[in-house]
Amino acid sequence: MAIPGNLLSATTEMVDPNTSGWTTKLNCTISKGSGGRNGDGCLLVKSQAAGETQVRTVSSYTVTPGVTYQAFADASGATVPERIGIRWLNAVGLEISLTWSLVTMTAAAAWHRISVAAVAPVGAYKAQVLLSMMTPAAPNVVSYFENVYLGLPVRTTGNLCGFGTESTEIDASGWAPEVNATLSRQVPVASWSVGWYWAGGHTLAVTATAAGNAAAATVDRPAVTPGVEYLAHAYLQPPTLSSVAWLELRFYDVNGNQIQATRATLAPPGTGFYRQFLSAIAPAAAATCGIAAGLDGAAAGQVLRLETVVVRSLVPLVTGTVLPYASSNFEQGTGGWTVSSGPATLSRSSPWGAAAYSGHYALSVTSATAATSTLRSPLVPVSEGVNWRAQIIVRQGAGSWTSVRVRAHWYDSVGGDLGTSTGLAYAVPAGSWYLLVSDAVAPAGAVQAAVEVVAVAASSASVLYVDGVALWQVLPLVAVEAVPSDGYIRLTLRELPVDYLMSVYRVTPDGMRALVRGADGLIEMQPVTSDAVVLEDHEAPLGVEVWYRIELYSSPGVISSTRSSESASLTLVDINTSWLKDPGNPQRNCLVLVEKAPDWERPIEQASFVVWGRRNKVILSGRRQGLEGDLAIWTRSDAEREALHLLLDSGNTLLWQAAPGMGVDDMYIAVATVGEGRIGKLAQEQWRTWTLPLTEQDMPVTTGVNGAAGRTWQDVVAEFATCADLLTVYATSEDLLLDRRMG
Known part of the structure; x- marks a missing residue:
């Protein structure tokens, strides 16, 4: 599996089918091992004597001075720890300098990530990747490496923070100690999925100086927009199971004064790395934001580690929902939900990962007796006279539940009760998560609403988990719009089932169907990755009424449902x-x-033969072209x-x-x-x-529509200080859009 953006060849990256991409540099021999993760092959490095061993890539790769590059690999070594480095070479191949990662804290036979990043120094023309076993005590000590990458830093798309803050692969300068803490970088042994390239290697270590609370905060404070909801998340590794580790999203005014802080506390199931989410809406005076993390009641010397720190504009589970993330996904608590009637009590599920459909927590509803309870979300703004859809995702946790009803409760501008919608009641069998929805038109005067859940417990000590709550104005599932000025038809698809497969056809009046082109080629049984998709059909015929057929599959070949659009046609203002x-x-x-x-001409290949004694030639023809x-x-x-x-x-x-x-x-x-x-x-x-x-x-079949793949101006702003900085990196505005860099 090739790593996107990797400068290394697939053979060098995967060590498949051979080790031709690697050579020895110091005190070792190499051969091909088995049992790798990115393909079966891996690089087996064996020491020849006591002392450090090093291997390097055979090839060197072109780099640009002043640009940041990252290298990482997966390593396995039960005897000695490892490190990874980048070797910088000048134009004639001579070594300028080396940039090494810190050494892994312990040796480990389990596959674990090592990583380093640095700015290419002045005079650097090429770079090589170095892999090192640190000082084996004897010959024939073995370590394994594979899944190797060299290229531009792998960062989270949309992250307001730059790579230096998101990852501490370069240094810890994006952070500062705040209370009772010192900061450093460490490389603990941590196993990550082979295809998860955003984590691993260096972590930020927040060490409590003395007993008590300890905290650190980002120095990087990216700009925010008041009224916009932001999502923050980071992997936290607490020192003990009982540790009170937390993550905090902060907002600051134009003078740098903190004006709001929202905290989420980790409920760890162990002492590994766990990703904690939290969200908040930027207040009216907010100009910038930052992230803080810490331990409450820490013992002296205890360490909290952070990895992959991100803050970005929220992308909700359901596009258009008016419920904030905290009230929908319950990552930082019960999200303001209340029990308006009945014996139920509410809490956030615990520990991390015990019950969740989205994120890592859910709302836990516990009924001590067999009774009916009504749960209510915080009030959110709505518009009267339009259709709204309420959604919850539920699973039985313990006991049993007779039914669960989802509905909307309407209110006027001063909180006056305008009644509830009828809603729909569902049976909820044990074992799985179930999606429950209900539609209703907001009555006249309604400007606020709450999602209500009416749950009927059939036995005592019953537990129901609720997650993925949403309330949104329902728009057409399929909408089409002709854009004659640019010669295409815009097709908008909503409420798609994520992880299903989808095919999209254009249908002409004669019944002929043609697949519509998307980013990955013609859309035929392609995975659905978002609940809302906008397609631009630039191949729609001119002057012909066309409509679109969408087929959804739960698995290859198993059709689940179909949708169809209204008709649309493209015209030309000037027929010339x-x-x-x-x-x-x-x-x-x-x-x-x-x-x-x-x-027009239609060529044809022909061969003519004159037969002795025959008046007419014999002509052999190919197919007319x-x-x-x-x-x-x-x-x-x-x-x-x-x-x-x-x-x-x-x-x-x-x-x-x-x-x-x-x-x-x-x-x-x-x-x-x-x-x-x-x-x-x-x-x-x-x-x-x-x-x-x-x-x-013939129509190109595999060609996909080039696009920015989620890239926004925020990704540009996070990496470049001024517009002038772009001129030496991108030749055209199209290159900027597609992130195609010169050289």
């Missing part, structure tokens, strides 16, 4: 224009003015001319679409040598005449 489109790069599509349509001809077009401005050059530069298969009635069907084409000529003799004339030699092609 036509579209030239790149299916994989729709940002390059051009609308051009047609001078003359092609006179597709259309070929010259399309003559005009560009009317320098901008159009430059856009056409950009479209043609790649040599990709293009789509030509002309107005209906022109005698030309939509056609995928390859464009040969292009002729560009001037109109008239005036030098300032911007019009150009073009001759495009076209050859008909």
